[in-house]
Amino acid sequence: MIPDESRFEPDPEEIVGEPPAALPDGWVVDSPDPADRVDLARLTQLLRDHERQGRGWAGAGVDDVLVEVSEAGLRTRENVVVRDEAHLARxxxxxxxxxGGRMLFLHVVERGLPDRVARACSDLLVEWAVGQAVAVGSARGLDVQQIDTGAYAGDERQARWLTDAGFTRVRTWWQMSRPVVADEADLVPSIDEWSDRGVRFRQVRRAGDGLPDDSDLRAVHDVLEEAFRDHFNSWEETFDEFLHRLREDPGHRWDHWWLAELEDSDEPVGALVGTVSESGAGSSAPDGSYVSYIGVREAARGRGVAKGLLRTIIADAAGRGRDRVGLEVDADSSTGADGLYTSMGWVTKYVTESWHRDVPVV
Incomplete structure (x- = not known):
C-alpha cells in the first residue's frame, strides 16, 4: 500500500545538522521549492548538466524534476539541496x-565546482541519504535498508565519490535503442489485438471513461512480479505501489500497456508497459517510445511471447510517427535477452551502473 504520509524525515537539518566546514561561508542545507520557478529551472539545469556530462546529451525536463519534488511525489520521496550564499541550488x-528494502537515491552535484567543495556537497548528500535510509527502513520494520543509486559508465568523479562513501558497483546496464520506420506500422495485424502461435497480444482494456480495466492492470502486475522474481535486485512491490509509481512517469499512457494471453485459456503469460520518450520542448525531432517493462512467465517462454510484444510496440511507434524504441537490459543477465534485442535491431547507446550500500537500521 502507498502510505498516506511519507516515511522519510522532511527536515534535512534533523539528519545532517550543520553544513561541513569544507563548504563556503553562507552555504546551507535546504529543501527545494517546486512552486518557485527559479528553483525548478535550476534543478532541471543541474540534472541536464549531469546527463550531458555522463552520456553526452541531456534528455530530462521540468516534468522529470516534478516527479521528484512535487507534492504528489512526496508521498514516496524526499529531497534536499545545497544552496550557496545567493540561495542558488548547487x-x-x-x-x-x-x-520494501529498496530505496533509490538520486545524487547530483554541479559540474565545475572546485573539487573540495564538490566533494563536500557529495558527502553531505550521502550523509542525508543514509539518514533517510534509517528513517524509511525503521518505518518499514527492517533490519537493513538498501540504498540503490546509479552512475554513468566512465563518470570517474561519481564512481570515486560512491566508492569512498561505502557503495559497491554491483551491475551494469545497456541502454539500447532501435530505429523505427513508417513501414513497420504493418509489423503486426493490429496493435489493439492480434494472435500468433496460440498467443493473443492485446492492449489493456479500457472502459468508456478511458480508465483501464482493473483486472487487466492486476494481470500486468502479477505477470511482471512473477517474471522478475529471480532477476537481479528484484523486490516485491505491491499493486498499489506499482501503479502509483508508473502513473508518475511523465511518459505514462494507458494505451501503451499490452498483455499476452494463451488463446485456449485466456491465461495472461506476458506483459509490456511502454511510455512516451518526448524529444523535449522546442525540438523538431520526433518523439520515441520506451519499453519500461517487459516480462514473460517462465512456463510460456520459448513461444515467441517477448518477440510478439516487442513487435507490437514497434508497430505502435511507427503508426504514431515516432522514430525509435528504447529499452534497458541487464548486461550481466544469463537470460539471453540481449540476444533477442540485438537480433531485432537494438543497439547500445550508452551504459549505466548500479551502486548499492546496505545501511543497518538502528
Missing amino acids: AWGSVHDRA
Missing part, C-alpha cells in the same frame, strides 16, 4: 521509497 539529492 547540489541536489532525492530519495524514493521504491519497495
Whole structure:
C-alpha cells in the first residue's frame, strides 16, 4: 500500500545538522521549492548538466524534476539541496521509497565546482541519504535498508565519490535503442489485438471513461512480479505501489500497456508497459517510445511471447510517427535477452551502473 504520509524525515537539518566546514561561508542545507520557478529551472539545469556530462546529451525536463519534488511525489520521496550564499541550488539529492528494502537515491552535484567543495556537497548528500535510509527502513520494520543509486559508465568523479562513501558497483546496464520506420506500422495485424502461435497480444482494456480495466492492470502486475522474481535486485512491490509509481512517469499512457494471453485459456503469460520518450520542448525531432517493462512467465517462454510484444510496440511507434524504441537490459543477465534485442535491431547507446550500500537500521 502507498502510505498516506511519507516515511522519510522532511527536515534535512534533523539528519545532517550543520553544513561541513569544507563548504563556503553562507552555504546551507535546504529543501527545494517546486512552486518557485527559479528553483525548478535550476534543478532541471543541474540534472541536464549531469546527463550531458555522463552520456553526452541531456534528455530530462521540468516534468522529470516534478516527479521528484512535487507534492504528489512526496508521498514516496524526499529531497534536499545545497544552496550557496545567493540561495542558488548547487547540489541536489532525492530519495524514493521504491519497495520494501529498496530505496533509490538520486545524487547530483554541479559540474565545475572546485573539487573540495564538490566533494563536500557529495558527502553531505550521502550523509542525508543514509539518514533517510534509517528513517524509511525503521518505518518499514527492517533490519537493513538498501540504498540503490546509479552512475554513468566512465563518470570517474561519481564512481570515486560512491566508492569512498561505502557503495559497491554491483551491475551494469545497456541502454539500447532501435530505429523505427513508417513501414513497420504493418509489423503486426493490429496493435489493439492480434494472435500468433496460440498467443493473443492485446492492449489493456479500457472502459468508456478511458480508465483501464482493473483486472487487466492486476494481470500486468502479477505477470511482471512473477517474471522478475529471480532477476537481479528484484523486490516485491505491491499493486498499489506499482501503479502509483508508473502513473508518475511523465511518459505514462494507458494505451501503451499490452498483455499476452494463451488463446485456449485466456491465461495472461506476458506483459509490456511502454511510455512516451518526448524529444523535449522546442525540438523538431520526433518523439520515441520506451519499453519500461517487459516480462514473460517462465512456463510460456520459448513461444515467441517477448518477440510478439516487442513487435507490437514497434508497430505502435511507427503508426504514431515516432522514430525509435528504447529499452534497458541487464548486461550481466544469463537470460539471453540481449540476444533477442540485438537480433531485432537494438543497439547500445550508452551504459549505466548500479551502486548499492546496505545501511543497518538502528
